Amino acid sequence: WSSDVCSSDLSERLRQFAIGLGAGPDKVRTIPNGVDTAIFHPRKGIAVRIQYGLDPQKPLIVSAGALIERKGHHRVIRAVSALNAAARGHVQLAIIGGAGAEGAYEQEIKRTISALHLEMNVRLVGSVSGPEMARWMAAADVLCLASTREGWPNVVNEALACGTPVVATDVGAVPDMLPDARYGFVVPVNDEAALGAALDQALRKEWDRSAIAAWGQRRSWSHVAQDVLEEMHSAIAGAKGMEQLT
Numbered sequence: 480w481s482s483d484v485c486s487s488d489l490s491e492r493l494r495q496f497a498i499g500l501g502a503g504p505d506k507v508r509t510i511p512n513g514v515d516t517a518i519f520h521p522r523k524g525i526a527v528r529i530q531y532g533l534d535p536q537k538p539l540i541v542s543a544g545a546l547i548e549r550k551g552h553h554r555v556i557r558a559v560s561a562l563n564a565a566a567r568g569h570v571q572l573a574i575i576g577g578a579g580a581e582g583a584y585e586q587e588i589k590r591t592i593s594a595l596h597l598e599m600n601v602r603l604v605g606s607v608s609g610p611e612m613a614r615w616m617a618a619a620d621v622l623c624l625a626s627t628r629e630g631w632p633n634v635v636n637e638a639l640a641c642g643t644p645v646v647a648t649d650v651g652a653v654p655d656m657l658p659d660a661r662y663g664f665v666v667p668v669n670d671e672a673a674l675g676a677a678l679d680q681a682l683r684k685e686w687d688r689s690a691i692a693a694w695g696q697r698r699s700w701s702h703v704a705q706d707v708l709e710e711m712h713s714a715i716a717g718a719k720g721m722e723q724l725t
Contacts, residue, residue: 519640522617545579551625577606639695642688
């Protein structure tokens, strides 16, 4: 499973950028990606943790995405180290993803784990299927996305659909996906202190996971298809109208 699949630059920020370049506001519409709710939905997290050999009593953070620098897994590792050093307890971190197209970074991630003596706390899961990704998300106390650049990161919406709160950096469409602190927290890019503080707060907070799941599942791929179809019909009708005028 790759969080980069279908993660095109679909965001209100990109729409505003296009308008700033001269596109008419009525000619630019953002159609966000959807989520497959048959796969991404709430599960009993404790049972999943036991299945994967994790301690069900210790907090679990999941960081998902290709093992590249941009995804910021190394920043999440350092945040977990700081949380454990501050007596937050033995926080567990699962990093899910395989090699990416932006350069090998897995060895640097492993060096960070080793340097911070977190071999017992951090698990490199590798690439997984969609259904398995959903199980990991449901098992997590929080999903963390520490990227420096994104478009519409599907992994955020998928975690929300599983009822899992999200801590993510302020990139791409993340503010659109996390518009309210009921669903998670948005932090500045490359601010590791803010990232750690938000994760600490997320692990302490009592979340309404049913409300989070309802928010994450509000938009299916059927909704996306319908929106695209409407835009195509509109574009065709507009083109026919221009032909009649000429």
